[in-house]
Amino acid sequence: METKTLLLLSLTMLSPVSFSTSFTPTDNYLINCGSNTNTSFIPTDSRIFGADSTSQGSIFPSKGQSISPKNQNPSPNSPTLYNTARVFTTASSYKFSVERNRTHFVRLHFSPFKAQGFDLSTAKFSVLVNGNLLLSDFSTKVVVLKEYVFRVDSNALEILFSPVCKSSFGFVNAIEVFSAPKDFILDEGAKLVSANGIEVYKNLSSHVLETIHRINVGGSKLVPFNDTVWRTWIPDEDFLVLKSAAKRAVTASAPNYQIGGASREIAPENVYMTAQQLNKDNNSIQSRFNITWDFPVGSVGVRHLVRLHFCDIVSASLNQLYFDVYLNEYSAESDFDLSSLTFHVLSSPMYVDYIVDSNDLGAVRVSVGPSAISGLLRVNAILNGVEIMKMINPSGSQSGPKKRAVWIAVGSSIGGFVVLCLIVFVVTLSCKCKKKKPKPRRLESAGWATLCVYGGSTHGRMSEVTVNEYRSLKIPFADIQLATNNFDNSLKIGSGGFGTVFKGVLKDNTKVAVKRGAPGSRQGLPEFQTEITVLSKIRHHHLVSLIGYCEEQSEMILVYEYMEKGPLKEHLYGPGCSHLSWKQRLEICVGAARGIHYLHTGSARGIIHRDIKSTNILLDENYASKVADFGLSRSGPCLDETHVSTGVKGSFGYLDPEYFRRQQLTDKSDVYSFGVVLLEVLCARPAVDPLLATEQVNLAEWAMQWQKRGMLDQIIDPHLAGQIKQNSLKKFGETAEKCVADYGVDRPSMGDVLWNLEHAFQLQESDSEPSREPREDSNVNAPELPSPRIAPQDPSNDSETETDSGDGTSEIKNSQVFSQLMTNDGR
């Protein structure tokens, strides 16, 4: 006995990956039905199923009539648990007292056998739990384990077995009822994927879920002993549509579970330590294909929860893997970037819940494939685990549409109530604030210092300080529907990570761009909030202004001033590009630099944009540029810090390599990204083009090779040929080169960049010959000009007076610097 225990202990210690953690359910009922002995399910399952009867009589069922036959000829492989059963000749139930409002697992074991005149495989019955019909007219000839997960709203859980007719009967061999780990099913955050795109799915926990598949992709079968919540996971091979497309990936190191990602209770280590990845062995490196699984679910058009598990065990470092995910051939994720979703820790488990309807073949199809932005050599896609659960509507909700209508009515009246409260609140507030009523359209750039208050370490979280300020920007959803003709597809002008952008006209004829959040993106909310807090505070001629926002009915909508000519990128390359002149391009760059410079210096701590790219620089009808999309931005370091530590966010190809390496954010990261934009403007090609030869894929690297050889003119946009003056190009090239320097300390400030771009503009405009080039241009590496610091522009004060900065030295307004420069060159 003792040796046996010892052996078990040492086995456990030898295989640290296979032992279950300490999850102990609050409610935990394990019933060996129709038996008067305690037993375990399988030898390695340490849990004991208790007898439901004693020699005195049965404890269960709580009501109804039953008998407890024994299997006379049990097969040697059959678990003892399955050698007894409780047979119900009338409707009978088991009743358990449970914690209210908590998600519970219910597992029913059915293993039909012949005994005492009963052939359990002829049983036919229904099973209801707290009035929810789980099984209807059920009968089985084979062993079946049914698992349900749902929230129990009362403090009792009653499982009712009801024979379909008088001559029939029901049975069960074992029952498990236990409380699920906390947050096992979250109400928010599931994404409904359908032909209509992706929408938020709410109230998930009000559904009864029936487990249909639980798959350890790329791995082996896992039994209750291997799992924290005693689940069984099976391998995926049989579900692969094309086996040769997939290749197993296995790691020996345990995954890095993190708070905010998946927990051990969501799925055990073994699930995340194996995966399928693209099999590139017998495919040419460049070919792109998907791995596809078909999971039969037995019914057509039925709603299912699909929980996908991911853990990047295939990359050697962060940000190497970008892939797409499809459900029933609808896009569920594009450019899926596990690195950024797992807080920049490699091999960190995470999961996403999707809701889909089963397809015409009665299956759920899952595909993963390379994304368009995955680098040429790193084309890959992975999947670690899949769980598919059928959503059973709460009972009595057959009248779906009717219930929905009631809900909408209730919802809008609640909404109305909230709005009313808000109005009362705002009115009270504005009275308190000496009747200083904020104007709805143009908000004065109020207290910069407040940004510092909330900017600490809680990216995207709003403090009371800011809440009141942007409340006045609220626009009713109805007005937005009206403005966009109810989000008419013909008014769609773009879509991106955050959602879809529509053109619209407000009641007062203001043209606006309406950005509607992609419902369901858990990432969306903080970004939405950041954008409002940042933009409601800053106004600048070169920053796109926020006109308002809407947060009703689970919508996240931002309304901006309309930028007639759209993103800069569309004017540089691709279909319908407008071949801007060099002068136009310089003006655009100068404008954008001015906007970013204002961001960096306009407040005590400054704001770092974090996502500078050519799609975030927009042009108005006169091709004046404005910087947009502040979703990722955050305030800069406080005075005593030199950087902000943060998870790397931003766009591929524009990311500062130093920020990448050290995860420390400074305003020099924006300078790097802006340098890439400068090169894009000059060369008219994307920052990353995976279709090009390896050395050309990354624009910054490629252009710098030419710049270092002094041959930048060889790769400029052919449409600029003959337009650029040599010294203007030289200045521009040097500026871009400094911006994309490897180390932040070697990069100029945005003020210097602005100064240099203006200089490049002046060189282009002046009729000076190269021989009359300004002296300071002769030395490439020495600091340029006396380099005066350019003061932030105050939009409310455009006068050209000298301003006194905090340290007593006087700063010069950049318009003045500009005019000085002009006078110098003019002579």
Ligand SMILES: *[C@@H]1O[C@H](CO)[C@@H](O)[C@H](O)[C@H]1NC(C)=O
């Ligand atoms: C799962 O548990 C069994 C014992 O029941 C053990 O033999 C097996 O190695 C475990 N599998 C894994 C992958 O840990």
Ligand SMILES: *[C@@H]1O[C@H](CO)[C@@H](O)[C@H](O)[C@H]1NC(C)=O
């Ligand atoms: C079964 O286990 C329960 C609880 O551990 C115990 O009270 C009971 O006596 C056991 N019954 C038998 C028959 O061993």
Ligand SMILES: *[C@@H]1O[C@H](CO)[C@@H](O)[C@H](O)[C@H]1NC(C)=O
């Ligand atoms: C939880 O139960 C209480 C009553 O005990 C109820 O008032 C409350 O609304 C329930 N919460 C949820 C989320 O269902």
Ligand SMILES: *[C@@H]1O[C@H](CO)[C@@H](O)[C@H](O)[C@H]1NC(C)=O
């Ligand atoms: C969620 O479901 C519960 C119970 O079914 C219901 O009372 C509640 O109104 C629902 N909430 C939403 C937001 O649908």
Ligand SMILES: *[C@@H]1O[C@H](CO)[C@@H](O)[C@H](O)[C@H]1NC(C)=O
């Ligand atoms: C890839 O190789 C496997 C064997 O390793 C083979 O069965 C399969 O047909 C090959 N696929 C292609 C597309 O050549």
Ligand SMILES: *[C@@H]1O[C@H](CO)[C@@H](O)[C@H](O)[C@H]1NC(C)=O
């Ligand atoms: C992957 O599957 C999706 C959905 O069926 C399809 O749209 C996409 O083109 C496929 N990708 C590749 C590379 O085959």
